[in-house]
Amino acid sequence: AVEDIKKIIATEQEDYLPENLHISYSNDQSTQTQTQVDDLVNNIIFGVILVVLVLMFFLGFRNALFVGLAIPLSMFLSYIVLSSLGFTLNTMVLFALVMGLGMLVDNGIVVVENVYTLMDEGMPRRQAAKQGLGEIAWPIIASTATTLAAFFPLGLWPGTIGKFMVIFPITLSIVLGSSLFVALIINSMLTSEFMKTEEEEITKKKLIRLSLILGALGIVLLLGGFLLDIGAFRGIGNILILLVILLWLYKYVLTKAISYFQYTALKKLENRYENTLKYALSGKRAYAFFFGTVIMLILSFILIGAVQPNVLFFPENEPKQIITYIEYPEGTDIQKTNQLTKQVEKRIYDVIQKYNDDGYNYMVESAISQVGEGAGNPQTDGGQQNEMPHKGKITLSMREFNERRGVRSSDVMEEIRAAVHGFPGASIIVEKDAAGPPAGYPINIEIKGEDYEEMLAEAENMRSYIQRLSIEGIEELKIDVNKSKSELEVIVDRRKAGQLGVSTVAVGQTLRRAIYGEEVSTYKEGDDDYEVNVRFNEKFRYDENALFNQPITFRDQNNGQLVQVPISALVNTEVASSFSSIKRKDLKRVITVYSNVLGDYNANEIVQQLKTELQNYELPEDMSFAFTGEQEEQADNMAFLLKALLIAIGGILLILVAQFNSISKPIIIISAVVLSLVGVFFGLIIFQMDFVIIMTMMGIISLAGIVVNNAIVLIDYTQILIDRKKNELGLEDDELLTRAQYFDCIVRGGKSRLRPVLLTAITTVLGLIPLAIGLNIDFFGLMIDYDPRIYIGGDNVIFWGPLAWTVIFGLVFATFLTLIVVPVMFYLVNRAKVKTRDKK
Structure with missing residues (x-):
């Protein structure tokens, strides 16, 4: 493809x-x-x-x-x-x-x-x-x-x-x-x-005749391959010439060696084995x-x-890809994320610059940076491709093993990890591509319960407790859910909307149409159909005044005429913080504390140490925790x-x-x-x-x-x-x-x-x-x-x-x-x- x-x-x-x-x-x-x-x-x-x-x-x-x-x-x-x-x-x-x-x-x-x-x-x-x-x-x-x-x-x-x-x-x-x-x-x-x-011994006369035929055919194919630039001809020609060499080698070298092995060495081995077996019995x-x-x-x-x-x-593979994930708190402007991504990118380029040789980097084949869309982490974001203005990602694709001149790509990854620290307010983790099917993080602790507020607080407590243990080899403990996501709550005045005959569905659809768009027609060109979507211009899409001053059209129940009123007349708004997501497993709400393990450290040993330390860790009665991810798969x-x-x-x-x-x-x-x-x-x-x-x-x-x-x-x-x-x-x-x-x-x-x-x-x-x-x-x-x-x-x-x-x-x-x-x-x-x- x-x-x-x-x-x-x-x-x-x-x-x-x-x-x-x-x-x-x-x-x-x-x-x-x-x-x-x-x-x-x-x-x-x-x-x-x-x-x-x-x-x-x-x-x-x-x-x-x-x-x-x-x-x-x-x-x-x-x-x-x-x-x-x-x-x-x-x-x-x-x-x-x-x-x-x-x-x-x-x-x-x-x-x-x-x-x-x-x-x-x-x-x-x-x-x-x-x-x-x-x-x-x-x-x-x-x-x-x-x-x-x-x-x-x-x-x-x-x-x-x-x-x-x-x-x-x-x-x-x-x-x-x-x-x-x-x-x-x-x-x-x-x-x-x-x-x-x-074995029938091939005569010298027969060998010469066979060698001339195969050799001549091989040379013709070889010359044809060079003149016509056909690799297959060169390959077959070389094989025929090699076959001629092997035939002569077989007659004057291998035949004697094979004969000695079969009739002398192997017979001796059989006799020694017979004596050994008699001795053992x-x-x-x-x-x-x-x-x-x-x-x-x-x-x-x-x-x-x-x-x-x-x-x-799974075997510890040498990275074919080194991926740096950058994350600010939700609600961060994409320009700020982009600025940080550029700074991290520069540090990474400074690391890989030393592997340049006359303009050719023998370690890194390509590098690509993404901010916002497509910058999520598949293991924590579930493969979502929606816009994430608070996230950035830098992916380095490494060259093939035989082109790396003996340098381990895992060493390059550790150099990058050391270089990208020191950006306050942002979380930066460096990972490699998985060796096999996805299995989750090596350190993956799931907290189950019902009250998400309390669960998040307990997850923070557990993260702090583990950090105080100062266990070597843990890269950075993170929580897959946070409450820093800003949102604008739209509260419909149902009494007023009911008096005017406007449904809450109509209010929601109007706002959604403005932000995400709605298909209003189809444009046909040849055999292809193209959807025609209508939505607000990008600069007005997240403008609160523009969104709530747009009119909502409805039919007056008293006189039957079409009437327009601004949405702001029907709703009140409040700025609030919400969870980035609510995740469930086996019908229970779940929050995960997770981390990678640094190179040269064994994940099983670290997890065993964590299990020992967390044996007597107390959670509220309606909560529980378990080690999952890679450990569960294992x-x-x-x-x-x-x-x-x-x-x-x-x-x-x-x-x-x-x-x-x-x-x-x-x-x-x-x-x-x-x-x-x-x-x-x-x-x-x-x-x-x-x-x-x-x-x-x-x-x-x-x-x-x-x-x-x-x-x-x-x-x-x-x-x-x-x-x-x-x-x-x-x-x-x-x-x-x-x-x-x-x-x-x-x-x-x-x-x-x-x-x-x-x-x-x-x-x-x-x-x-x-x-x-x-x-x-x-x-x-x-x-x-x-x-x-x-x-x-x-x-x-x-x-x-x-x-x-x-x-x-x-x-x-x-x-x-x-x-x-x-x-x-x-x-x-x-x-x-x-x-x-x-x-x-």
Whole structure:
């Protein structure tokens, strides 16, 4: 839409507007949105490169392509479904694609790796594909279902934040559903026709021929791109030339490295893992590993309580906008407000002047000042756009993160806060744009009651009391209602008006018509209709003499003739003070005491201190107060997310019980989910990260769906080995093996699943790493203009980083759980069954 507006303005400049007229754009947020989208797209590309590279080392080039195809195919299918549902390509959709990037190859990995293992054991390709898919079809369906069950409760998120976040679970569910389809249909078909256990080495002659064809085509496109100035041609040409370089690199460097990794390093890793697992399962060490992990979980809870990381509702974003609100008492003349706004504006410009470099300000893109109309604060004025002559607003739009030369926009905001103090009689507060959906002020105390006069007095008392506490970090306590609004009360002399036959409605309508106007006709030009409104000239609109000396026309009831008398003959006027507004919540009148929190201070800590200090604060019996705003939203959303986590675990448990027809196996898998919190908590403590309620809790819920996948595949395959052993021995399904036989099956199952477990964990982590660390590479810029515009940080990492790190921390520890502790628990359960049988 913004681009369309710019095109229209450009056309108007060419055709109609004067040549010397300069038009500048202010407060244009479309570039920031586009940058966020571009960064997420580049994160997806970077993630794909990392994932395919890892697949190549584990599975070889050909087999990596089979799995790698799942990425574009799944995303293409997802895009079709999302488009049909009316979803746009927004930041929430793109992050869900980043989140699902590592997971959508999981199913393909399990299919390809299982077929590869069977072929490596000597089974023919088609038979291996058929048997391999048959062995793991239900496990991967169940694992996908459990992941969807984890994300399903997030789709029930209520409130404003729910509307914002609900796109994430919907998109992720569609992506994972698409990946399951690709794994079961496309991957199984490709493996049955083209899979090989040994890589075919490309001959030098064939490589030269291929390089000449691709290189020549690339050079032609590259030259065409430069001559015709077509970026797409340059991009494709560079990709083809890069592909030639990669082919030679693959033949003479990567092939040897991949071969060494697959046949030497990976074999050594499998043998070491086998020995480690045997060690963990032997004797009483199985109990030591299990209880040691439980103790680590308890210790992590104790440490997180002792260290107490900063708890935030939403991530603390770097301001994209710095907004200064200026407010005089109501009734102040707009000229006085304008004069103050200019003085504040000058101080702000003095602050940002030092970021100028040869006339270019690398911090501030645009600045706009408003006085009166549109100068209100959306959080306190409810989005009203009516005239507010006592208010002013100055909005600074900051440049993109990578253009700020390492300067934090939050530091600029603190400099502005320090610079705009010292104007007596006026309230000046400096805020930043919100990181997510509106949630109110961090300090927001609502006083409820019936008598507005008394409530306002109590609000003033409470504000004074809090100010005397001298709590550091509170910017400026304000009250959202005041009684300084001047008004002119018009009292109709009903007796006199009744004698003349004039209604009070007629008096009110006449005054309203003079001030606000009234539609009297419609003017038509072409297909457009224009309203014709009549009202007083602006200079008479607030002139008391002009307003009350205007005649009111009525019909005399005695003789039926039209008569005019001045309004002043029918009314008396009194100057009074009134409330700026009367606000209600849950049918009760409410007044709010609110404030921002200064940078480098934690809102939750300040609010907790306020709650302690106000515990014994006395109000009249008919009044009450409560902490609302951001605190209320935080409590409500935390309660929902905890409920969502329980629902997710319950849903996963039901699916697992149906899958395994057992209670012990689902409990083992759910235990792995709970124990994975060790990784999350220790990660937050070691790296001193904030606990961001919305994002960290979403990460924990997401983790629950991811962790179960590997555990399902491992236990299911181990159970297949146990069933095969029973068939060999001629045992019934309900009969038990010996302890040694269980030991052997569990070790073999673990060793066989080591590769897919590591692969799925590594691909999921690598898919999130670019977003977690904020590494931004412009691949389109690199291919087209040879400018990768590399930088670390940005708005996406601030917002999504906590969620990504939560999943990474939890998944790294969960991989250890899956490979060691899950087999240990499975072995202990079966050992207990054998022990019970032997006693009988």
